[in-house]
């Protein structure tokens with residue numbers, strides 16, 4: 530059941546409804562306050578607890594928490610050894626960071642198209658991108674579980690395996706999503722059942738909020754070790770890895786207590802204990818938040834159905850048991866005789882926030898100049914039509930009624 534809220538006649542008089550927002554409750558505040566009384570505000574015991582809890586929820590051997598999803602992507606790229614001379618396939622319909630992170634690690638990006646109905650990269654889109662890549666292969670692929678729906682990882686991983694391409698799932702949108710496997714088993718996104726690494730973001734508009742926060746999940750101990758190095762300046766502290774034995778070890782062969790080594794430069798991507806206190810408190814509510822988001826998506830589906838074919842919800846990937854992060858709709862703006870910007874401004878004046886996810890990354894001036902006039906019709910068609918409506922766990926059914934009514938009125942239906 531979704532909560533109801535008292536309706537007022539004047540929609541604009543109600544508080545502004547953003548497209549995404551955190552839901553912070555008293556126990557979240559208490560958890561953070563408690564963390565502030567601890568000895569360690571940066572890397573303390575809550576980081577470890579957060580990592581273990583997250584890994585348990587998504588069914589991964591380990592999770593490495595970090596300061597945001599962008600850092601998680603960069604750490605993943607570094608852990609896989611991506612660098613100059615390497616190639617990574619990234620779907621064009623994503624947030625910039627999915628491409629920027631492997632690119633800043635040194636790789637060149639080959640953008641893949643997406644399904645114009647779901648916004649997801651299909652196996653065929655991945656194959657077409659590989660055909661455009663140097664030597665017809667890539668070192669890594671970063672499938673994005675757009676809006677929370679899972680890509681068909683079984684199909685994507687089959688191609689990746691044949692080409693020795695490593696897989697980093699960008700699940701910034703998909704904490705809590707499950708994939709229905711061939712054998713009927715439900716596989717959580719993050720378990721890496723079909724890939725090497727999965728990244729998450731805990732930005733306040735995501736399914737759980739940590740202020741800023743991110744994580745990478747992995748099953749391979751070697752990758753976990755490299756992720757932990759990448760999080761902390763690439764500083765090596767394990768004595769068996771030291772290269773300078775004479776400096777590293779003192780009398781009796783013991784490692785000198787102050788000593789550490791750098792074998793490659795890195796950044797500080799650590800996450801504070803304070804954020805993990807919030808993250809842990811929020812993870813305990815994940816099932817409720819996912820349920821609320823699903824119910825809100827169902828309410829939208831029902832209330833927006835009469836607006837078809839002018840406005841249609843995202844097509845569904847049937848094997849994805851989706852934890853919805855976004856509720857994007859596809860609008861035929863030409864047929865509606867309204868510009869998207871105009872509709873967004875009108876809805877804002879009705880007290881309703883909307884957003885466009887995303888300007889396809891290959892069209893950004895930096896990548897367009899670097900990789901030339903690439904055309905990706907699926908991503909471009911999706912971009913031309915999409916508009917994300919408000920969706921967050923603090924919303925009520927009345928909020929959905931209000932958004933649907935405003936859309937109907939503003940589209941002249």
Ligand SMILES: Cc1ncc(COP(=O)(O)O)c(C=O)c1O
Nearest residue numbers: 597598599624626701730731732
């Ligand atoms: C698909 C995707 N990947 C990566 C990120 C980066 O996450 P963060 O904002 O935590 O750095 C985001 C965040 O918006 C995202 O939507």
